Amino acid sequence: MKLFHSPGSCSQGIQMLLDVIGAPYELVVTELAKGAHRDPAYLSLNPKGKVPALMLPDGSVLTEFPVIAYWLARSFPEANLLPEGLDAEIRVMELTEHIVSGLHMRGSVFAMAPQKFLGDEAAKAELRKHGQEVIADGFQRLSDQLGDKEFLFGTFTITDAAAGYLLSWADRIGVERPPELDAYYERLTQLTGN
Ligand SMILES: N[C@@H](CCC(=O)N[C@@H](CS)C(=O)NCC(=O)O)C(=O)O
Structure with a gap:
């Protein structure tokens, strides 16, 4: 590959x-x-x-x-990147899709690169703010999903890989990672040779 x-x-x-x-x-x-x-x-x-x-x-x-x-x-x-059974698997797909299509494409892209869409400074600031709100909301959703588990669905799944890249952009997006995600994020960064 x-x-x-x-x-x-x-x-x-x-x-x-x-x-x-x-x-x-x-x-x-x-x-x-x-x-x-x-x-x-x-x-x-x-x-x-x-x-x-x-x-x-x-x-x-x-x-x-x-x-x-x-x-x-x-x-x-x-x-074991997906849980056993369709009912569990679709929940993993649901959140993965939300992170990529919802939070990344409709949140972080607007917050990090509003100039791709608009030229006017005030309009860019407005779009950046909207993107940041989408991400702040999304980070909270990830935190709720994580609870006191090690990974979003207990064991590591493909959703954690999507959450990992989004969380790595927190500074660039301009939204603070909720502190309760710190240990989780640290755990994710240990998993890759990146
Ligand atoms: N929907 C695509 C999104 C991929 C995407 O937006 N990748 C970004 C990097 S994070 C990219 O290649 N951007 C270059 C561009 O849009 O010109 C996916 O799920 O893979």
Whole structure:
């Protein structure tokens, strides 16, 4: 497998899953800051021009965080990245999807990069504030879900990898991580060679 990864981006969550699984993989650094995701060679692999992308052993390329994470979990069942049974599994998918599509795409992107959407300074500040509110609310939801468990669903699942990258952005987003998530976040950072 080859992971197309930009350090500090959401692809760090897929890197975490690969490290937890322990299967061999190659890390292909695709730095967003250098525009590597817009390189024609990269676009020929992933026309969406985003990371993460995972090249599978058969040479095909998988994109979209929840989908890559699900593929990894199902392909390496011994890593126990999903709970047993449909009812438990869909709760993991539900929160993973919320973190990626809701909190990341509709919260952190607005808070960290309002200039992608608007030029006017006041409008940008308004959008940043909206993104920060989405994230503050989301962090609280993660805290409620965690409770006194070690990971969001008890044992480590793909949802924790998504939560890990989002929590790593707290400073850049400008929202404080709730202190009750500190030990959990620290636990997550131990899991990856990032
Ligand atoms: N829906 C995608 C989102 C991926 C995404 O937004 N990745 C960001 C990095 S965290 C990216 O590649 N941004 C580059 C860009 O939008 O130009 C997924 O789930 O993988």
